[in-house]
Amino acid sequence: MQKFIDFIFLEVWCKASTHGSYKLELFGANEELYDVMEYCHFNDSKYADFFASHVEQIYGLFSQLDPTTLSQLQTWYRNNNNIERVCSNDPATSIAKYSCLCNLLSNSDLYKKLSRFFKELYNNKLLTLKIFKDTIGTIDDHYKVFRDQNKITKCPFCGINNMKGTHHRYRDAYDHYLPKGIYPFNSINFHNLVPTCHECNSSYKTQKDPCHNSLGRRKVFYPYNTQSYNIELTINLKNRDWQNIQPEDIDLIFGPAILNEEIAAWKEIYGIEERYKAKCCAEEDGKDWLVQLHDEWQSKGGNIKTFMDNLIINTQRSPYTDNRFLKKPFLEACVRSGLFEITK
Structure with a gap:
């Protein structure tokens, strides 16, 4: 679908001033898209008509654009679709919000039609038209x-x-x-x-x-990065009363420093600190982990080294099982704070 829209935007709309009147032959270089456009053109269902009519109407409006405006739209289109560069905050990649588009097009009919077209593209009723399901x-x-x-x-x-x-x-x-x-x-x-x-x-x-x-x-994590982001987490505790630890008693320290900007954005967007602290304080998570540690400490006469060594190994092997990536630094913080003693 993205390839279809790339063709429509860059090869049809942006060349409208040189291609003359709107016709299905404009899509002839892309056989699959031509079939889609032909289907939508002759199909009177609501969303097929929406797709075909907007493509045609926007084509007519693009044919009236001056070269400077057209060039800016092309740049914004390419940059807004280069998600990886956007996430890296590449200074050469200027991105546009709808407010930028509105200012450029002076809130014109073209702005309104482009806005509606791109917001409706993700509509499930459009994407599940038979022609789209069969094609993409x-x-x-x-x-x-x-x-x-x-x-x-x-x-x-x-x-x-x-x-x-x-x-x-x-x-x-x-x-x-x-x-x-x-x-x-x-x-x-x-x-x-x-x-x-x-x-x-x-x-x-x-x-x-x-x-x-x-x-x-700002820089943010690119979701489809082909290499994993290795985020480090250290926890410090400010309360030695292990049976009554509250979120304000927990400090979360993230790294590495090279990812500080991305980590700050991630924490803010997804409420990471609040949610991780809540996990550490929850009866079925952090408090249960503490009970496990306390029972081991009590039954082994203070020797919980094996417990912690096994937790480290298991976390390396499977960090997300039982939230071990959070459980390990939390229990390490408990031990480091003197809540439990490890016999060496």
Whole structure:
């Protein structure tokens, strides 16, 4: 679908002034897209008509653009779809919000039609038209591939919540990493569509803009990076009363320093500090881990070295099982604070 929109935007709309009147032959160089456009052109269903009519109407409006405006639209289109460079805050990659588009086009009919077109592209009723399902498949097909590759079965953004897997009838939601209500042109770009747990998507991130804060542009984690981001976590405790630890008693220290900017944005967008501290204080998580440690300490006469050594090994092997990536630094903090003594 993204390749179809690339062709429509760059090869049809942006060349409207030289291609004459609108006709289906404009799509002839892309056989699959030509079939889609022909289907939508002659199909009177609501969303087929929406797609065909907007492509045609926007073509007519593009034919009237001056070269400077056209060049700016092309630049913004390419940059807004280069999600990896946007996330790296590449200074050569200027990105556009809808407010930029509105200013450029003076809130014209073209601005309104472009806005509606790109926001509606992700509409399931459009994407499940027979011609699209037959040609490009469905978003469920993509989720199955993601599910098969996401072996840890945890949300890639928080690491604590389970993702729906093979034995679930339904799938988790896709989040527009760059929100589709803020950024034009990339609403169906899969580099900008990321499966995420309900809590990350609907409770914390919502419509937050990962790439901007009150100070301006910033670096953020690119969700489809081919190499894992190795985030370090150290915990310090300010309360020796292990049976009554509260969130304010916990300090979370993240690293490495080279990722400080990305980590700061991640923590802010997904409420990471609040959620990780809540886990450490929850009866079924942190307090249960403390009970395990206390029982080991009590039964072994203060020798819990084997317990901690095994936890370190298991965390290295499977960090997301039982939230070990959080459990390990939390229990290390407990030991380091003198709540329990390890016999060497």
